[in-house]
Amino acid sequence: MAHKSNYRKVAAQLDFKKKQALEKVGLFVEGESVLRCPVGQYPNSARTGGNLRGSIGHKTKGDTVWIGTNVEYAPYVFLGTKYQVPQPTIRPAVFENKRKIEGIVEEAYR
Numbered sequence: 001m002a003h004k005s006n007y008r009k010v011a012a013q014l015d016f017k018k019k020q021a022l023e024k025v026g027l028f029v030e031g032e033s034v035l036r037c038p039v040g041q042y043p044n045s046a047r048t049g050g051n052l053r054g055s056i057g058h059k060t061k062g063d064t065v066w067i068g069t070n071v072e073y074a075p076y077v078f079l080g081t082k083y084q085v086p087q088p089t090i091r092p093a094v095f096e097n098k099r100k101i102e103g104i105v106e107e108a109y110r
Contacts, residue, residue: 019060021108025101026058026065032093033067038077052077056089067093 033056040049055069067090068074080086094101 017109018063021105022060022063022065024104024108026060026067028101028104029065029067029090029093029097030056030058032097033090036089036093038087038089 034053037053037056039053040047040051042049052069052071052074055071055074056067057069058065058067060066076084078086078088078090
């Protein structure tokens with residue numbers, strides 16, 4: 001009886017599951033970050049806030065999912081300054097949801 005290898009098929013399925021898991025984690029953490037993101041309040045002005053909140057996104061590449069923003073003032077908001085207290089968004093979205101993120105990954109591999 002000849003040996004038939006299913007290695008390529010299994011490897012392809014695992015790679016697909018990994019990509020699915022990363023995408024689901026990215027979407028989840030992006031959503032949690034958006035919910036936690038502060039929005040500027042400008043009373044007595046026609047100006048509206050929400051630019052930072054609307055710029056948060058995610059991208060997957062290889063074995064990594066990136067969650068972030070390209071807004072130039074984001075580090076000042078998230079990390080604070082000597083005049084402003086930090087208002088972290090992305091890190092708490094990850095660290096306060098470790099179990100949920102683990103669950104998302106486990107579910108993706110079922």
